[in-house]
Amino acid sequence: MKTAVVTGTSHGLGTCIAKAFIKNGWRVIGTGRSARPDGFDEAIEYKQFDASDAAACADFWEQLEVGDGEVCLVNNAGGYVGGKLLETKPEDYEKQMRTNYFSGAYMTRGLVEHVPSARIVNVISNSALVDYANSGAYSASKAAAMHFFHSLQKEFPAEKYQVTNLYPSSIATSGPNPEAIDPGDLAALIVEIAEDQASYYPTDMTLFPTKK
Numbered sequence: 176m177k178t179a180v181v182t183g184t185s186h187g188l189g190t191c192i193a194k195a196f197i198k199n200g201w202r203v204i205g206t207g208r209s210a211r212p213d214g215f216d217e218a219i220e221y222k223q224f225d226a227s228d229a230a231a232c233a234d235f236w237e238q239l240e241v242g243d244g245e246v247c248l249v250n251n252a253g254g255y256v257g258g259k260l261l262e263t264k265p266e267d268y269e270k271q272m273r274t275n276y277f278s279g280a281y282m283t284r285g286l287v288e289h290v291p292s293a294r295i296v297n298v299i300s301n302s303a304l305v306d307y308a309n310s311g312a313y314s315a316s317k318a319a320a321m322h323f324f325h326s327l328q329k330e331f332p333a334e335k336y337q338v339t340n341l342y343p344s345s346i347a348t349s350g351p352n353p354e355a356i357d358p359g360d361l362a363a364l365i366v367e368i369a370e371d372q373a374s375y376y377p378t379d380m381t382l383f384p385t386k387k
């Protein structure tokens with residue numbers, strides 16, 4: 176059976192990604208720091224832990240049995256802290272690095288220790304590539320994730336681990352917004368990347384809404 180591990184599924188884009196994998200017949204393990212949400216799709220297995228905690232990630236992979244089917248890890252967990260320099264606190268910078276960079280790094284480390292080949296799809300952000308005012312803490316943490324995964328793209332043979340970085344601009348996770356990317360469309364793209372059997376794979380994709 177094909178297994179998808181999706182971080183940050185308790186709300187937002189992660190829930191859509193988990194549902195899209197279920198729709199295509201994958202076993203899905205979703206994660207989040209909060210408890211399993213009420214009414215959460217019963218088909219999604221849910222593990223509650225902080226993905227920026229290296230030991231918790233190691234325990235998660237130690238306990239997970241995936242057999243010899245295909246595996247896809249989607250590093251989606253993230254959060255946004257904005258604000259001018261003097262409006263943000265030192266702990267905001269640390270939290271952003273933990274949530275947006277350490278979570279992907281530690282989940283990927285655990286995967287590679289236990290699973291011999293996999294696809295790894297990272298939901299980064301256009302903020303890693305383009306400079307925005309009042310976004311220093313967020314953009315820096317997303318740029319850290321981008322460089323980390325670029326390094327892994329060079330370290331890993333693609334026959335074993337294919338690493339794709341996605342750089343979406345705004346996503347309509349708080350309700351319909353024609354000027355933002357539909358989370359269902361983005362989730363479908365991620366499943367397509369996970370299932371693609373072509374003789375190539377995408378290393379980096381920037382994504383912008385069709386209307387603005």
Ligand SMILES: NC(=O)c1ccc[n+]([C@@H]2O[C@H](COP(=O)([O-])OP(=O)(O)OC[C@H]3O[C@@H](n4cnc5c(N)ncnc54)[C@H](OP(=O)(O)O)[C@@H]3O)[C@@H](O)[C@H]2O)c1
Binds near residue numbers: 182224255273274
């Ligand atoms: N929304 C946008 O416009 C936009 C644009 C570009 C990129 N992105 C990126 O897309 C991803 C999803 O965004 P979203 O809008 O869906 O965000 P969201 O609604 O805030 O959801 C974030 C998810 O990540 C989880 N999470 C955060 N920190 C975690 C941690 N340390 N360990 C485990 N889970 C954690 C949250 O669950 P808990 O609270 O339960 O931990 C939640 O399920 C993020 O990486 C975000 O940076 C978003």
